[in-house]
Amino acid sequence: MSRIGVFVCHCGENISRTVDVERVAAQVGKMPGVAFATDYKYMCSDPGQTLLKKTIQEQKLSHVVVAACSPRMHEKTFRKAVEAAGLNPYLCEMANIREHCSWVHEDKQEATAKAIEIVGMLVERVKKNRVLPTITVPVTKRSLVIGGGIAGIQAALDIADCGHEVILVEREPSIGGHMAQLSETFPTLDCSQCIMTPKMVDVANHPKITLYSYSEIEQVDGYIGNFQVTIRRKARSVDEDKCTGCGICMEKCPVKKIPNKFDCNLGMRPAIYVPFPQAVPNTPVIDRDNCIKFKTGKCGLCQKVCGPGAVDYEQEDRLVVEPVGAIVVATGFDLYTIDEKPKGSMIKGYGEFGHGKIPDVIDGMTFERLASASGPTGGKILRPSDGKEPKQIVFIQCIGSRAREKGISYCSKVCCMYTAKHTMLYHHKVHDGQAYVFFMDARTPGKAYDEFWRRSIEEEEAVYIRGMVSRLYQKGDKIVVMGSDIAVGVQVEIEADMVVLATAIQPRTGADSLAQKLGISYDKYNFYSEAHAKLRPVECATAGIYLAGACQGPKDIPDTVSQASAAAAKVMTLFAKDKLEREPIVARVKEAGCVGCFACKKVCAYGAVEEKEIRDRQGNLIKVVAYVNPGVCGGCGTCQATCPSKSVELDGYTDEQIVAMIEAL
Amino acid sequence: MHSEKTKHDFEPKIIAFVCTWCTYAGADLAGTSRMQYPANVRVLKFPCTGRIDPVFILKAFQQGADGVLVSGCHPGDCHYIAGNFHARRRFAAFRKLLEFVGVDLERLQFSWVSAAEGGKWVEVVTELTEKVRNMGPMTEFKELALEEQWSGTIDTPELKEAYNAI
Numbered sequence: 001m002s003r004i005g006v007f008v009c010h011c012g013e014n015i016s017r018t019v020d021v022e023r024v025a026a027q028v029g030k031m032p033g034v035a036f037a038t039d040y041k042y043m044c045s046d047p048g049q050t051l052l053k054k055t056i057q058e059q060k061l062s063h064v065v066v067a068a069c070s071p072r073m074h075e076k077t078f079r080k081a082v083e084a085a086g087l088n089p090y091l092c093e094m095a096n097i098r099e100h101c102s103w104v105h106e107d108k109q110e111a112t113a114k115a116i117e118i119v120g121m122l123v124e125r126v127k128k129n130r131v132l133p134t135i136t137v138p139v140t141k142r143s144l145v146i147g148g149g150i151a152g153i154q155a156a157l158d159i160a161d162c163g164h165e166v167i168l169v170e171r172e173p174s175i176g177g178h179m180a181q182l183s184e185t186f187p188t189l190d191c192s193q194c195i196m197t198p199k200m201v202d203v204a205n206h207p208k209i210t211l212y213s214y215s216e217i218e219q220v221d222g223y224i225g226n227f228q229v230t231i232r233r234k235a236r237s238v239d240e241d242k243c244t245g246c247g248i249c250m251e252k253c254p255v256k257k258i259p260n261k262f263d264c265n266l267g268m269r270p271a272i273y274v275p276f277p278q279a280v281p282n283t284p285v286i287d288r289d290n291c292i293k294f295k296t297g298k299c300g301l302c303q304k305v306c307g308p309g310a311v312d313y314e315q316e317d318r319l320v321v322e323p324v325g326a327i328v329v330a331t332g333f334d335l336y337t338i339d340e341k342p343k344g345s346m347i348k349g350y351g352e353f354g355h356g357k358i359p360d361v362i363d364g365m366t367f368e369r370l371a372s373a374s375g376p377t378g379g380k381i382l383r384p385s386d387g388k389e390p391k392q393i394v395f396i397q398c399i400g401s402r403a404r405e406k407g408i409s410y411c412s413k414v415c416c417m418y419t420a421k422h423t424m425l426y427h428h429k430v431h432d433g434q435a436y437v438f439f440m441d442a443r444t445p446g447k448a449y450d451e452f453w454r455r456s457i458e459e460e461e462a463v464y465i466r467g468m469v470s471r472l473y474q475k476g477d478k479i480v481v482m483g484s485d486i487a488v489g490v491q492v493e494i495e496a497d498m499v500v501l502a503t504a505i506q507p508r509t510g511a512d513s514l515a516q517k518l519g520i521s522y523d524k525y526n527f528y529s530e531a532h533a534k535l536r537p538v539e540c541a542t543a544g545i546y547l548a549g550a551c552q553g554p555k556d557i558p559d560t561v562s563q564a565s566a567a568a569a570k571v572m573t574l575f576a577k578d579k580l581e582r583e584p585i586v587a588r589v590k591e592a593g594c595v596g597c598f599a600c601k602k603v604c605a606y607g608a609v610e611e612k613e614i615r616d617r618q619g620n621l622i623k624v625v626a627y628v629n630p631g632v633c634g635g636c637g638t639c640q641a642t643c644p645s646k647s648v649e650l651d652g653y654t655d656e657q658i659v660a661m662i663e664a665l
Numbered sequence: 666m667h668s669e670k671t672k673h674d675f676e677p678k679i680i681a682f683v684c685t686w687c688t689y690a691g692a693d694l695a696g697t698s699r700m701q702y703p704a705n706v707r708v709l710k711f712p713c714t715g716r717i718d719p720v721f722i723l724k725a726f727q728q729g730a731d732g733v734l735v736s737g738c739h740p741g742d743c744h745y746i747a748g749n750f751h752a753r754r755r756f757a758a759f760r761k762l763l764e765f766v767g768v769d770l771e772r773l774q775f776s777w778v779s780a781a782e783g784g785k786w787v788e789v790v791t792e793l794t795e796k797v798r799n800m801g802p803m804t805e806f807k808e809l810a811l812e813e814q815w816s817g818t819i820d821t822p823e824l825k826e827a828y829n830a831i
Contacts, residue, residue, distance in 0.1 A: 070689075070693045070696070071710070072685075072689070072690060072693055096693075096708070098696060099692065099693040099695075099696025099697060100692055100693075100696060100708055101704075103696040103697070103699055104695060104696050104699070104700060104701055104702055104704075104787075105701065105702075105704045106701065107704070110704045111704060113704075114704045114707075117707060118707065121707065121709075515742075516741050516742060519743075519744050519745075519746065521686065521687070521690075521742070521744075521779070521780045521781070522781070523781040524781050524782070529780060529781065541686065541690075541780075542744065585712065603715070603751050605745055605746035605747045605748070606745075606746070634745050634746075635712055635745075636712055636713035636715050636716060636744075636745030636748040637711065637712050637713060637715060637716025637748075638713065638715030638716060638745070638747075638748045638751045638752075640716060640718070641715060641716055641717060641718040641719075641751075641752075641755065642751070642755075650712070650716060653711060653712060653716055655718070658709065658711075658721060659721075659724060661709055662680065662709070662721060662724050662725050662728050663724075663728055665678065665680060665707055665725075665728055665729070665730070
């Protein structure tokens with residue numbers, strides 16, 4: 001006979017406001033098998049857990065049900081407490097009467113009745129729970145970092161400095177990401193290249209870091225501690241081992257006029273190129289869509305001039321499989337393109353403000369390239385249309401961001417600060433120019449941030465106009481910007497030479513397909529979801545995968561670097577152990593019933609089902625049955641629902657347990 | 666958000682079979698966002714929709730459920746790679762069988778609700794509750810249970826004939 005203990009939590013007032021917790025405890029206490037039932041203000045607190053442990057010992061409880069919040073929140077907490085009291089942790093279940101009951105209903109009577117039923121269901125379930133042993137698996141102490149921007153670089157360096165091997169995968173030909181494109185950074189106006197490029201070189205020189213640039217993640221198998229990652233190394237057409245980075249191929253390439261994406265299409269590059277002079281690795285790549293050799297079969301100049309013979313037109317994509325124990329995802333962001341809907345993106349540009357039609361309406365990143373000393377203009381602020389210096393410049397904030405009706409409701413977080421920076425850079429370079437900023441709110445929380453913003457107004461003479469722009473059109477070589485100043489209540493009209501749009505930050509195009517490969521969740525904008533917004537901000541709900549940088553949400557550089565170091569710390573915590581305990585929620589075959597049809601093997605996505613021969617003492621084969629490798633099993637239970645003879649069972653979710661719950665209703 | 670509460674003559678019993686990664690988390694999100702929905706639904710958590718045996722749906726109807734909801738991750742988003750695809754295929758076949766047995770398919774709903782879709786969870790639950798409430802209680806299995814108070818004696822001529830032939 002089971003002696004079940006039920007503990008009903010008030011959660012302060014979160015549950016007790018709409019659920020009569022005392023009544024729940026009293027009612028459940030009468031159920032067969034329940035030996036003890038009580039309610040308590042905060043079960044998860046130290047006194048709450050002590051009460052739980054003490055009661056288990058005093059009442060000699062055999063099973064425990066904690067009726068409180070979602071098991072996603074505190075199941076681990078209570079299972080740990082139960083274990084400390086000497087009971088197997090899997091004899092403890094949680095009844096979710098907060099997220100699924102008290103928070104979503106108002107009627108106290110109704111909510112209380114529902115709570116009693118929910119707890120009743122779990123009481124019936126827990127009776128069928130079995131003691132499950134913890135399963136230990138080995139940990140591969142190597143880590144994969146996806147994305148070579150500042151987030152990925154920081155995480156890779158931290159992990160590698162701790163002595164663990166790191167595989168850094170970057171989609172583009174060079175690492176550096178968006179930070180390498182920036183001119184100067186707020187709030188200190190450090191030159192971005194000056195603080196970024198040494199880190200890039202550190203990555204290239206680190207003995208523990210293997211850099212796969214121009215590569216993408218093809219497939220991810222396995223689980224925490226034991227992932228198998230297939231990486232596609234795209235054909236570079238240049239042998240990285242042979243190339244010395246002399247650059248003669250780029251000089252001789254006859255194709256010269258290809259817009260360079262790194263310079264926001266302002267500068268030009270040849271068909272064999274490195275995206276920017278400080279690229280790491282400094283190995284060129286052939287853009288096969290624009291190369292004459294690949295288009296017509298003629299040319300081949302680069303191969304002729306290459307001294308070490310590194311140019312290889314025959315090179316093909318290669319697949320590399322790397323075993324790793326942990327994965328840091330740091331894929332960063334894309335800027336919202338206002339004039340078009342990018343392929344694969346679900347957010348449609350709303351085609352306003354003349355972006356894409358008027359050449360002197362540019363976005364913030366293009367302005368960064370104009371202001372950058374290594375940019376296409378050598379750091380001079382010049383209009384893309386005619387190369388003149390703009391004397392009146394208008395910055396418009398919140399393009400796409402905070403526009404619920406246009407598809408993005410969030411704040412992109414960095415635009416207020418980078419626009420303030422832009423006005424300063426502009427004023428430093430065009431002394432007689434005037435900058436205007438149209439803004440909704442200036443959001444400047446952060447160390448020395450508000451001071452920086454104020455400086456742009458008070459010392460650098462930027463004029464801030466609170467209000468949005470209603471119309472913008474070209475008139476001669478000017479751009480007329482019409483808007484309202486809602487602080488004063490007047491209409492404003494500015495004849496500008498150039499307009500800079502602070503477009504929203506959104507996840508990388510294709511972020512969702514990478515998430516599907518990794519098995520991590522993402523929100524409706526495709527930002528990756530952390531396991532808990534406050535308490536587990538760098539971990540994914542999927543164990544062994546961590547997040548860093550803007551792929552999780554808009555972030556500035558200090559926040560990105562902090563999160564990257566935090567993710568690295570999490571990886572190192574994981575690697576501190578030689579063996580890893582995993583949840584024993586795995587499938588088990590009941591060999592007596594198994595007929596060896598292997599329907600389970602066909603549906604198993606993990607390849608965990610093996611064939612096992614059963615022989616008698618003379619060694620004669622009796623039958624072949626299925627065997628589930630507990631180290632490989634993912635624990636989805638698809639095999640159990642598929643098995644025609646019901647001979648495979650998922651521990652923790654057995655038919656018995658589920659039917660008991662259904663019957664309790 | 667204190668909406669007018671209307672009392673209904675019939676409160677249907679809805680059982681939801683959901684996966685822990687997407688829909689259960691989505692329902693949690695509805696809670697943390699303090700959205701409101703009818704209290705008729707009871708949630709059973711599974712690791713994956715792939716674990717849900719169609720027999721559970723039948724069992725739920727037998728146990729007096731008036732409506733059943735099965736919900737998991739969107740196609741392609743399965744935490745276990747492909748469990749939801751197996752579920753989808755299985756339930757497509759199972760629906761036909763259920764229809765053949767005589768269960769009104771309107772009582773059974775499949776949906777995809779992700780961890781970010783608290784609002785969709787509320788919509789799905791509210792809609793199904795309203796629909797089933799209008800349909801009234803599910804009586805077929807209860808009637809069957811009454812009919813099947815079988816004594817164990819072979820009393821029809823066909824059964825007798827079959828028995829004698831053995």
